[in-house]
Amino acid sequence: MKSKITLKDIARELEVSISTVSKALKNSEEISRDTKEKVQAFARLYNYKPNNIAISLKNKRTKNIGVVIPDIVHHFFTTVIRGIEKYANAKGYNVIVCLSEESFDKEVINMEMLANGSIDGFIMSLSSETQAKKDYNHLKEVTEQGIPVVLFDRITNEIDCDKVIIDDKMGGYLATKTLIEQGKRKIALITTDDYLSVSKARGEGYRKALIDSNLEVDESRILKLPTMEMDEERIRSFFESIDFDAVLCVNEIFAVYSMRVALEKGLKIPEDVAVIGFTNGLLSKYANPSLTVVAQHGEKMGEISAQMLIDKVESEKEEETFQTKILEPTLVLRDSTIN
Amino acid sequence: MKSKITLKDIARELEVSISTVSKALKNSEEISRDTKEKVQAFARLYNYKPNNIAISLKNKRTKNIGVVIPDIVHHFFTTVIRGIEKYANAKGYNVIVCLSEESFDKEVINMEMLANGSIDGFIMSLSSETQAKKDYNHLKEVTEQGIPVVLFDRITNEIDCDKVIIDDKMGGYLATKTLIEQGKRKIALITTDDYLSVSKARGEGYRKALIDSNLEVDESRILKLPTMEMDEERIRSFFESIDFDAVLCVNEIFAVYSMRVALEKGLKIPEDVAVIGFTNGLLSKYANPSLTVVAQHGEKMGEISAQMLIDKVESEKEEETFQTKILEPTLVLRDSTIN
DNA sequence: GTGTTTAACGAAAACGGTTTCGTGTTAATA
DNA sequence: TATTAACACGAAACCGTTTTCGTTAAACAC
Numbered sequence: 174m175k176s177k178i179t180l181k182d183i184a185r186e187l188e189v190s191i192s193t194v195s196k197a198l199k200n201s202e203e204i205s206r207d208t209k210e211k212v213q214a215f216a217r218l219y220n221y222k223p224n225n226i227a228i229s230l231k232n233k234r235t236k237n238i239g240v241v242i243p244d245i246v247h248h249f250f251t252t253v254i255r256g257i258e259k260y261a262n263a264k265g266y267n268v269i270v271c272l273s274e275e276s277f278d279k280e281v282i283n284m285e286m287l288a289n290g291s292i293d294g295f296i297m298s299l300s301s302e303t304q305a306k307k308d309y310n311h312l313k314e315v316t317e318q319g320i321p322v323v324l325f326d327r328i329t330n331e332i333d334c335d336k337v338i339i340d341d342k343m344g345g346y347l348a349t350k351t352l353i354e355q356g357k358r359k360i361a362l363i364t365t366d367d368y369l370s371v372s373k374a375r376g377e378g379y380r381k382a383l384i385d386s387n388l389e390v391d392e393s394r395i396l397k398l399p400t401m402e403m404d405e406e407r408i409r410s411f412f413e414s415i416d417f418d419a420v421l422c423v424n425e426i427f428a429v430y431s432m433r434v435a436l437e438k439g440l441k442i443p444e445d446v447a448v449i450g451f452t453n454g455l456l457s458k459y460a461n462p463s464l465t466v467v468a469q470h471g472e473k474m475g476e477i478s479a480q481m482l483i484d485k486v487e488s489e490k491e492e493e494t495f496q497t498k499i500l501e502p503t504l505v506l507r508d509s510t511i512n
Numbered sequence: 513m514k515s516k517i518t519l520k521d522i523a524r525e526l527e528v529s530i531s532t533v534s535k536a537l538k539n540s541e542e543i544s545r546d547t548k549e550k551v552q553a554f555a556r557l558y559n560y561k562p563n564n565i566a567i568s569l570k571n572k573r574t575k576n577i578g579v580v581i582p583d584i585v586h587h588f589f590t591t592v593i594r595g596i597e598k599y600a601n602a603k604g605y606n607v608i609v610c611l612s613e614e615s616f617d618k619e620v621i622n623m624e625m626l627a628n629g630s631i632d633g634f635i636m637s638l639s640s641e642t643q644a645k646k647d648y649n650h651l652k653e654v655t656e657q658g659i660p661v662v663l664f665d666r667i668t669n670e671i672d673c674d675k676v677i678i679d680d681k682m683g684g685y686l687a688t689k690t691l692i693e694q695g696k697r698k699i700a701l702i703t704t705d706d707y708l709s710v711s712k713a714r715g716e717g718y719r720k721a722l723i724d725s726n727l728e729v730d731e732s733r734i735l736k737l738p739t740m741e742m743d744e745e746r747i748r749s750f751f752e753s754i755d756f757d758a759v760l761c762v763n764e765i766f767a768v769y770s771m772r773v774a775l776e777k778g779l780k781i782p783e784d785v786a787v788i789g790f791t792n793g794l795l796s797k798y799a800n801p802s803l804t805v806v807a808q809h810g811e812k813m814g815e816i817s818a819q820m821l822i823d824k825v826e827s828e829k830e831e832e833t834f835q836t837k838i839l840e841p842t843l844v845l846r847d848s849t850i851n
Numbered sequence: 852g853t854g855t856t857t858a859a860c861g862a863a864a865a866c867g868g869t870t871t872c873g874t875g876t877t878a879a880t881a
Numbered sequence: 882t883a884t885t886a887a888c889a890c891g892a893a894a895c896c897g898t899t900t901t902c903g904t905t906a907a908a909c910a911c
Contacts, residue, residue: 175656177628179867190891195869205889220653226569226629227867230896235565237608237630245593246794251584258584258611267625269576270609272597286606289516290565290897291576314559317514429798436800455585459768461775461800518897529861534899544859566897569866629867 178219187215198223229290237267238482239292241283243275243300243327247401248425248454249471250298253325256475257296264483266293275400277302281311288314293486294321296478299329301400305368307331321485323478326469327370335481336497337474341371344467344502345378348421348449351465351504353386355511357419357447361394363408363431364423365401372423375451379421403427409434418446425450429460432509448509462508470500517558526554568629576606577821578631580622582614582639582666586740587764587793588810589637592664595814596635603822605632614739616641620650627653632825633660635817638668640739644707646670660824662817665808666709674820675836676813680710683806683841684717687760687788690804690843692725694850696758696786700733702747702770703762704740711762714790718760742766748773757785764789768799771848787848801847809839 184191189208197204197212198221204212215221229235238261242250254270261268269292271283280300287295295315303309304327312332316322322334352360360383367373380390396411398404403426412434420435422428428450435446442448442462450457453468477498506512523530528547536543536551537560543551554560568574577600581589593609600607608631610622619639626634634654642648643666651671655661661673691699699722706712719729735750737743742765751773759774761767767789774785781787781801789796792807816837845851 177657181867191868192870192892193890196890199869203889208889222624222628224569224629224867226565226574227896228869230563230565230569230867230898231869233896245584245590245597246587248585248794251590254584254609255611258609262610262622265625267608267610267630269606270593270597271601271606272594283601285561286604289561290563291606318516426794426798429800433798433800455587455765455795456798459765459772459795460798461768461772520897530898531862531900532860535860538899542859547859563897566866567899569868569896570898570900572866 177224178221179224180221183212183215183219183221187211234486235291235293236265237269237292238479238486239269239271239284239287239295239297241271241273241280241287241295241297243273243298245270245272247452248456249326249452249469252454252471253298253475253478256472256477257479258475259472260476260479261483264479266479266483273300273303275300275302277306277308284311284315288318288320292320294323294482296323296325296475296482298325299327299370301327301365301369304329304370305366321482323482323485325474325478329370333493333495335478335485335495337478337481337500338497339469339474339500339502341374341502342378342381344451344469345375345421346382347378347502347504348451348465348467349379349382350386351510352419352421352447352449353382353388355419355443355447358388359391359394359415359417360388360419360421361396361411361415361417362421363396363398363411363427365398367397369401375421375423398427403430405430412438420446420448422448422450425452425454425456425460425464425466428464428466428509429456432460432462432464442509443511447511449504453505457505457507460509465507465510466505467502468505469502474500516563517560518563519560522551522554522558522560526550573825574630574632575604576608576631577818577825578608578610578623578626578634578636580610580612580619580626580634580636582612582637584609584611586791587795588665588791588808591793591810592637592814592817595811595816596818597814598811599815599818600822603818605818605822612639612642614639614641616645616647623650623654627657627659631659633662633821635662635664635814635821637664638666638709640666640704640708643668643709644705646707660821662821662824664813664817668709672832672834674817674824674834676817676820676839677836678808678813678839678841680713680841681717681720683790683808684714684760685721686717686841686843687790687806688718688721689725690849691758691760691786691788692721692727694758694782694786697727698730698733698754698756699727699758699760700735700750700754700756701760702735702737702750702766704737706736708740714760714762737766742769744769751777759785759787761787761789764791764793764795764799764803764805767803767805767848768795771799771801771803781848782850786850788843792844796844796846799848804846804849805844806841807844808841813839 183194197209273280309331325337328336365372420431450466457464457466522533536548612619648670664676667675704711759770789805796803796805
């Protein structure tokens with residue numbers, strides 16, 4: 174087991190000082206051609222690599238970014254991570270992923286673990302519990318320490334920082350409008366309680382589309398589940414209780430399950446019931462029939478988040494100007510709506 | 513912006529030495545009750561938290577573990593990450609996720625980035641390119657440096673380290689046997705080239721099950737795609753070319769897509785064609801019809817991997833004994849096979 | 852009054868780098 | 882020949898901790 178070689182080792186072996194070795198490896202003009210070659214050859218031979226931790230301690234830069242998200246099994250979040258990874262890696266940064274599992278406490282603990290020097294900045298999406306409690310002190314503490322934060326998707330206006338979201342209201346509007354244009358008049362909505370910022374916005378878009386088309390909003394056609402968690406029972410009984418010819422769901426799972434229930438009731442998709450979901454994941458693509466969705470462009474969102482964060486991290490000036498980037502959702506038409 | 517407070521700051525403010533502060537905060541017996549209280553109160557007031565980087569440098573322990581996987585959008589890998597996170601977090605470790613995107617070069621680069629002090633050990637699953645090239649020098653280098661490695665799912669016997677896999681051969685066997693017991697005789701297999709360790713093993717199980725039941729292995733009923741990537745064209749034309757009454761697929765996407773093609777051909781599932789896939793993901797659960805799968809217990813796998821790694825990291829003794837843990841796959845019966 | 856123990860604290864090294872600021876030697880210049 | 886500039890290198894500080902090993906002064910034994 175050949176342990177890692179350090180500057181000190183090289184210095185001892187070559188009978189020069191540590192500073193000389195350090196400079197030689199950096200090709201400093203201070204060092205003679207001879208010495209540089211000697212040192213560099215030796216370093217190459219023994220595969221010297223500087224210790225990241227030591228460098229981090231010196232420059233107070235870790236080249237790590239912390240990503241705190243509620244969940245990793247949801248397709249949307251995985252695509253965001255992929256986007257973050259892509260950009261961050263290209264810039265020489267590593268990504269530390271922490272899962273809050275929708276829990277406020279875990280979110281706080283994770284952030285505290287990372288905020289003590291482990292990372293240069295945070296990219297995060299709030300847990301549902303945090304959005305419900307509206308307690309953002311952990312975020313405030315971090316930003317007050319000067320650690321840059323980028324919030325994406327599930328954000329709050331209580332915190333001054335960069336933000337990246339998609340226009341969820343527009344997404345809801347777009348989807349609902351499409352259903353209306355296809356002749357649907359009794360459009361149901363399966364969503365979650367309003368504390369989830371995205372659900373709220375999507376619901377607003379849904380309502381606006383109906384109103385713009387002179388359709389009334391029938392509250393009985395709206396099902397609000399407590400969380401994004403699947404609840405087959407409630408969805409099933411919801412469909413028993415209403416009259417509908419289309420369904421808009423705030424995620425793809427609700428949507429695909431709605432299709433199943435509809436099919437079981439002998440309804441035809443999209444003729445009898447058209448369905449649109451949110452999130453352009455594997456599920457939508459490979460469901461039978463395939464599902465029309467509002468695409469959230471997670472990967473793009475991740476890339477932009479990473480870019481904004483790294484820009485802040487690497488900018489010297491301490492400007493306190495924050496921007497919110499709003500991405501446009503797009504509708505991906507598939508077989509669950511009429512072509 | 514109140515910047516982080518350090519031991520030095522406390523020492524200066526309280527007019528004691530840095531060592532005294534450090535000891536006081538650790539409740540050392542060396543320090544008087546008075547001083548300890550004073551220091552601790554001050555530290556609490558200013559919310560002192562030790563700098564992780566400095567501690568890492570000192571103990572040569574980062575409390576970070578590096579996870580290098582080919583892909584994060586595949587459900588299986590996300591569940592593994594979740595399992596790793598769960599165990600690692602409970603033990604006070606952070607998880608640095610790197611994606612190789614099935615590329616050998618990226619795998620190497622990622623490992624090199626992390627191997628210079630950023631992490632205490634690796635948990636990884638090989639990229640397909642790595643398995644194809646059979647070049648494991650990057651792994652050898654890391655293990656020779658004494659950095660513990662745990663390989664899961666996509667492993668190699670070339671490297672001496674802990675490993676966690678499921679019994680893929682048994683999985684293939686189990687699935688095929690089930691189809692046979694349901695009266696199927698013309699069972700197709702959609703898999704990838706043999707260099708992918710898991711595909712190879714699953715294929716072996718498939719063959720063994722056929723042979724054990726005195727059925728011949730018809731090579732024309734086996735489709736080997738180059739990678740786990742979806743190739744709709746080839747699957748579609750494969751089904752045109754063969755006579756079959758069941759399909760076994762090495763992932764859920766191939767399986768769900770097979771179902772779609774079958775349905776489009778007017779075949780009934782499971783009566784005319786039964787389908788089984790690998791990976792118990794969202795897709796299988798919510799597909800129409802729902803898909804019978806061989807569950808790989810990714811979360812469990814992640815937990816075990818993390819446990820094995822952390823055990824090695826924290827064990828003082830430098831034993832060179834490695835174990836391979838083999839998890840048993842289980843069949844999750846759904847509507848794509850006969851109940 | 853001398854020697855020894857003990858309590859309470861500080862100095863300094865160490866982790867592995869980077870960087871500033873000397874310093875000694877040689878060669879060019881006055 | 883004396884002065885100076887350029888060159889090549891080393892010493893030491895620094896990043897923020899931990900930890901070992903003094904050191905000082907008071908308390909105690911004799």
